[in-house]
Amino acid sequence: MRILQALPALYSGGVERGTVEFAADLVKRGHESFVVSKGGPMAEQLRGQGSKHIFMPIHRKSPASFGQILPMRKLLLELKPDIIHVRSRMPAWIIFLALKSIPRHERPAVVSTFHGMYSVTPYSAIMTRADHIIAVSQCVRDYVMNNYPVPEEKLTVIQRGVDVDAFHQRELPQQWLDRWFRQYPQLAGKKIIMMPGRISRWKGQLDFLAMMAKLVKARPDCHGIIVGGAEPGKEHFLDELEKERSRLGLTENVSFLGQRNDMTNLYLLSDVVCHMSTKPEPFGRTVTEALASGTPVVAYNRGGAAETLQACFRDGLVTPDNVEEFAQAVLRMLDTEPPAIEIPYRFRLEAQTEASLKVYEMVLKSAASRS
Numbered sequence: 001m002r003i004l005q006a007l008p009a010l011y012s013g014g015v016e017r018g019t020v021e022f023a024a025d026l027v028k029r030g031h032e033s034f035v036v037s038k039g040g041p042m043a044e045q046l047r048g049q050g051s052k053h054i055f056m057p058i059h060r061k062s063p064a065s066f067g068q069i070l071p072m073r074k075l076l077l078e079l080k081p082d083i084i085h086v087r088s089r090m091p092a093w094i095i096f097l098a099l100k101s102i103p104r105h106e107r108p109a110v111v112s113t114f115h116g117m118y119s120v121t122p123y124s125a126i127m128t129r130a131d132h133i134i135a136v137s138q139c140v141r142d143y144v145m146n147n148y149p150v151p152e153e154k155l156t157v158i159q160r161g162v163d164v165d166a167f168h169q170r171e172l173p174q175q176w177l178d179r180w181f182r183q184y185p186q187l188a189g190k191k192i193i194m195m196p197g198r199i200s201r202w203k204g205q206l207d208f209l210a211m212m213a214k215l216v217k218a219r220p221d222c223h224g225i226i227v228g229g230a231e232p233g234k235e236h237f238l239d240e241l242e243k244e245r246s247r248l249g250l251t252e253n254v255s256f257l258g259q260r261n262d263m264t265n266l267y268l269l270s271d272v273v274c275h276m277s278t279k280p281e282p283f284g285r286t287v288t289e290a291l292a293s294g295t296p297v298v299a300y301n302r303g304g305a306a307e308t309l310q311a312c313f314r315d316g317l318v319t320p321d322n323v324e325e326f327a328q329a330v331l332r333m334l335d336t337e338p339p340a341i342e343i344p345y346r347f348r349l350e351a352q353t354e355a356s357l358k359v360y361e362m363v364l365k366s367a368a369s370r371s
Contacts, residue, residue: 004081008059010040024049072098137304161352167292190223199230204276229259267293275299
């Protein structure tokens with residue numbers, strides 16, 4: 001099949017990383033893979049893995065983006081994809097408006113993925129106009145079904161897959177370790193408690209600081225690392241976090257590492273990974289990645305992250321927003337040998353690819369029968 005994925009840009013978020021990994025798996029299986037976006041640092045990786053990237057500024061949530069309708073129409077007529085997979089709302093609008101002027105029998109099938117619980121508006125409803133809809137978790141599926149008139153048979157849950165082999169390496173590279181401890185000598189001999197995720201209030205970094213304040217009283221050998229960059233416009237929240245760290249007396253116990261490109265090593269280095277989003281997260285990719293590395297995860301029992309833990313590592317679930325219980329769970333992970341972590345097949349990248357290809361084949365078969 002010839003498959004075109006559409007998303008705003010290719011930076012470092014979960015949707016972007018998932019798109020690039022999925023595209024690489026498509027190429028391995030002999031399909032033609034194309035991605036249209038504004039571009040970004042991951043475009044080079046995408047091209048290096050055998051996909052073609054098409055630059056188009058389809059990222060802005062503004063009327064100016066509708067200037068891309070005619071260029072998109074031209075691209076679709078030239079490319080003639082079998083499937084367009086839309087992963088965001090503005091690209092979906094541009095694509096559906098471009099398709100309106102293409103004869104019905106020449107239009108490709110369209111699949112959309114709800115990567116989040118979008119605000120319920122006509123703008124978001126564009127994602128339901130696809131031939132088939134994919135939800136990244138059961139909670140996202142329920143959200144879509146509760147808010148839009150979507151037939152059950154039009155919606156499939158496909159968890160975001162992780163390339164388990166890429167994370168499940170037991171030996172950390174010595175060269176990386178030497179460089180790490182030169183850069184962060186204060187972490188030598190410490191128990192590392194990691195909080196991954198971009199700097200954003202709802203990601204729960206304030207809860208993490210409150211939890212670390214309780215944890216270091218019981219285990220002074222613990223050191224927290226907050227890994228993730230501040231998005232443009234969110235720098236003020238990073239300042240707030242640094243002030244809160246100082247207020248709690250955690251300057252020597254918590255480090256901000258910013259955006260990193262060595263997450264596979266950081267998961268292995270960490271003793272516990274924390275997920276503390278203050279509202280239900282659609283999926284929680286860092287949970288699956290950490291568990292694939294063999295590192296225990298503690299998370300609030302809400303949203304897609306909880307679905308992953310319920311399937312892979314139930315011991316890590318705690319009552320939402322209960323920082324005291326969270327600290328106790330982390331202590332328990334440090335003091336006892338955690339049970340074996342099992343990653344069910346549906347959370348693996350190959351399972352995601354196979355399930356997505358089945359959806360593609362289904363919509364193509366349905367389109368052929370209608371014509």
